[in-house]
Amino acid sequence: MTDIHALAGAYVLDAVDDVERAAFARHLAGCESCTLEVAELREAAARLAEPTWSVPPPRLRDEVLAAVRRTCRSGRAGRDAGTGPLAAHRRGGRRRHPGRRPGTATWLVQEQRVRDEHAATVAARAETERIRAVLAAPDAVVRSTFVPSGGRVTVVSSTGRAEGVVALAGLATPGSGRAYQLWLISDGTAASAGVLPAGRNAATVLIGGVRGGAVVGVTEEPAGGSGQPTMDPLVAITLT
Structure with a gap:
């Protein structure tokens, strides 16, 4: 059976069947990490739909590097002062999804994932249309x-x-x-x-x-x- 956590991208792009859609909707009610992921994917999908957006904004590389540096500094300061993501986790604070990075780095990852999911969906729909054309061909x-x-x-x-x-x-x-x-x-x-x-x-x-x-x-x-x-x-x- 498909890992239900892996359906987030297909769910956002409406590339799931009725059973999967209902199952994932129920899952969302109790899964904080998937709820956050769906929100981020929807934001990325909306940007891809904008006709004015085609390439990453200028200076994006610098912004990514700056975000990584801020994250590293925050982690080091937290270990020294008892604050930051690690300390919050020890105090029972909100647990971040494994492997997730804040800010622009997450934006890049989710943007690529939406592109991949969209390409797969387009390819599947194109194949479905070709199958229908064969079935309807006059010489079938x-x-x-x-x-x-x-x-x-x-x-x-x-x-x-x-x-x-x-x-x-x-x-x-x-x-x-x-x-x-x-x-x-x-x-x-x-x-x-x-x-x-x-x-x-x-x-x-x-x-x-x-x-x-x-x-x-x-x-x-x-x-x-x-x-x-x-x-x-x-x-x-x-x-x-």
């Missing part, structure tokens, strides 16, 4: 077959788009350290078309390079995939 052809060990593999292909969608459902869970790998086999040559995360037995995968007469195969390989199939395909579906 559907092929489906059962796997002897259980489950089904379905392929929707469009030679006009040179793309296909492979759906794996209900397959037997691969062994420890193993993963299902997809192959596009043409003219006797097998090229990897994607590797599922280790242990996963269901997925929907967009594949490219589709053409008539090619074969989609599925094998079980070491986690991370193999350069070439190490076994006969569990299923082999010919595209027309």
Whole structure:
């Protein structure tokens, strides 16, 4: 199960499903560090949305270095005078999230995280649109077959788009350290078309390079995939 603390960025960018959104909203009610993180990410996301903001403000490097120096001086003074972040922690004061830095340094970290989350969300949505386009293509052809060990593999292909969608459902869970790998086999040559995360037995995968007469195969390989199939395909579906 996904660590719920790791959902902060996706939650801010509305890149979670309804179940994750509800679970994280409940979590926020009792997690001070995540509440603070969400607030900071929303502030950073708002800045990214401003058309006038494109690069870090001038002198930002100097401000970061100054903030670091202030933090170091505060820590040293606190150890000598019984004040500062360490002393506050010893007195039962507010505990800061591990690894968090105040001021501009935190701004930089959160800014980059928002950018990364946004890029991942944009890429996922673009892939979803391509999947929908394959399914709606006028020349789309559907092929489906059962796997002897259980489950089904379905392929929707469009030679006009040179793309296909492979759906794996209900397959037997691969062994420890193993993963299902997809192959596009043409003219006797097998090229990897994607590797599922280790242990996963269901997925929907967009594949490219589709053409008539090619074969989609599925094998079980070491986690991370193999350069070439190490076994006969569990299923082999010919595209027309």
